[in-house]
């Protein structure tokens with residue numbers, strides 16, 4: 001396999017930048033551009049054993065580029081399982097690119113997106129589901145997402161799947177004894193027991209599937225729009241939650257005329273918040289466009305924070321707006337509670353435990369809002385130890401397995417032969433093998449890694 005290289009740190013000014021080289025010739029290539037402070041240029045890195053580093057300079061042609069540390073990893077004890085050199089230079093767009101160019105001109109090929117991790121998978125350093133979790137680990141935004149992604153990268157899904165596979169293999173073994181020696185004095189296959197074992201497996205798979213939606217919210221965030229008529233305090237809430245003065249707040253109705261977006265962490269959930277223009281009929285050309293935008297955001301949002309000025313009674317405008325909203329995704333915010341609560345809560349009884357009394361100005365009631373959002377996302381029933389699925393590919397595989405297993409039970413009720421059961425269980429096993437990458441097409445592998453960034 002060719003030797004590849006890429007900048008592995010984020011692009012931009014930073015304290016340190018790392019250029020990673022992996023493959024058979026990585027150490028030789030690094031030696032071509034590396035001049036040690038102590039020792040001779042030429043074979044200095046090739047003479048190093050694994051996990052050893054040298055301090056020196058990168059020389060490209062006649063240009064000295066930077067002082068660097070070159071760290072050598074020896075196969076198979078590296079991230080990719082191949083010989084790896086990591087050159088740490090000063091971070092910065094220019095320097096890292098110059099070092100990379102020097103490496104490429106010395107014989108390495110530019111790595112494809114995710115190619116280092118792909119090689120780690122191909123060299124058996126991790127299975128496919130673990131490789132996929134690397135991406136989640138990099139992009140985790142909260143503590144919980146981080147913990148879960150870490151567990152996935154450690155191989156939690158593979159572990160659970162391995163157990164289920166064992167159970168299926170045991171079932172297969174029982175079935176094959178019966179198929180191979182039908183005349184012998186072997187007890188009949190107990191069909192009820194067989195069905196029960198399959199049902200148990202389905203239950204385990206369901207637990208893994210059910211947690212995925214919540215995990216997806218924790219990992220990708222949940223789209224949330226603050227909506228209501230003008231001057232109820234939407235922008236004040238936006239500023240309070242984002243701890244900034246992003247939205248302009250005045251006592252003049254129609255201040256916010258555009259949609260203002262910001263990602264805020266509410267507890268462990270990244271909330272992709274948008275502050276919208278207050279919805280009303282208006283002749284102002286700009287505000288009108290803002291109101292249209294607000295309507296679009298309402299449609300796209302997974303949660304709507306419908307804000308009411310609680311210091312005065314509910315008005316027809318509030319009612320009209322509320323009527324048009326999807327109630328199942330709406331939380332009612334009674335704002336300005338620091339003044340008074342004049343709204344008749346009876347009238348909002350359909351929203352029962354989705355009403356929050358709040359003062360955006362004073363930052364009161366946020367805790368309760370957080371609880372409600374966590375409930376909607378499903379965090380209260382969330383079982384981190386069952387959270388092992390990190391993307392749609394894995395989810396689909398589990399769903400496919402459940403479908404086949406349910407089909408078996410169903411067919412058994414109609415007298416399917418045990419031979420046919422055997423075939424279907426083998427099908428389930430191959431679904432799992434595709435999931436972990438033991439038996440997977442090159443196209444699937446390529447698709448998985450194409451979503452990675454270059455350098456990972």
Ligand SMILES: Nc1nc2c(ncn2[C@@H]2O[C@H](COP(=O)(O)OP(=O)(O)O)[C@@H](O)[C@H]2O)c(=O)[nH]1
Pocket residue numbers: 228229230231232233234235236237248249250251252253254255256278335336337338339358359360361362
């Ligand atoms: N007393 C009180 N005033 C608030 C509260 N939230 C917002 N306001 C005031 O209400 C006015 C309109 O606020 P703004 O956030 O611009 O409302 P928006 O038009 O819905 O975005 C401003 O004068 C705010 O200071 C609150 O919780 N309590």
Ligand SMILES: [Mg+2]
Pocket residue numbers: 234235236247248255256276277278
């Ligand atoms: Mg506003």
